[in-house]
Amino acid sequence: MPSTTPHAVKIREARERLGLSPDEAAARMGISTAALWDIECIDGDLTNFSPTEIRQFCQVLGVSPRELFGIDPESHAITAIALADLIREHCRSRAIAVQQFEDATGWHVAKSLDDPERFLHDDYSIEGIQDICRELGVDWRRFILSL
Numbered sequence: 598m599p600s601t602t603p604h605a606v607k608i609r610e611a612r613e614r615l616g617l618s619p620d621e622a623a624a625r626m627g628i629s630t631a632a633l634w635d636i637e638c639i640d641g642d643l644t645n646f647s648p649t650e651i652r653q654f655c656q657v658l659g660v661s662p663r664e665l666f667g668i669d670p671e672s673h674a675i676t677a678i679a680l681a682d683l684i685r686e687h688c689r690s691r692a693i694a695v696q697q698f699e700d701a702t703g704w705h706v707a708k709s710l711d712d713p714e715r716f717l718h719d720d721y722s723i724e725g726i727q728d729i730c731r732e733l734g735v736d737w738r739r740f741i742l743s744l
Contacts, residue, residue, distance in 0.1 A: 646722060
């Protein structure tokens with residue numbers, strides 16, 4: 598039996614509060630009903646989606662990213678531009694090349710340093726944002742606040 602996570606419960610409750618069937622909600626979210634089932638029932642499944650998809654899910658369901666992920670109200674957002682700046686500063690302060698940062702995170706970020714909006718789209722899943730932020734020593738959920 599899959600485990601239910603807090604975000605899974607929040608998504609299901611938001612969908613039910615709106616009176617949406619799984620089929621209706623999935624269609625509005627731009628995903629399959631099976632994908633919605635995974636989101637509502639399987640631990641960590643939201644990490645497979647991009648930040649833009651998460652923003653879409655929140656808009657459809659009428660929940661904020663802060664509420665969905667249980668983010669501390671005192672936390673401040675990290676924008677895509679700020680994330681690019683943090684990566685540059687991380688590399689500069691450690692005297693490493695961007696390639697070394699990419700090797701450490703497992704994600705290609707060089708193009709995104711020139712076009713930070715790429716961090717929001719299909720180039721990165723939430724899992725990728727988590728990996729990048731872990732290397733930077735920042736809470737990945739702060740990036741979600743910028744959605």
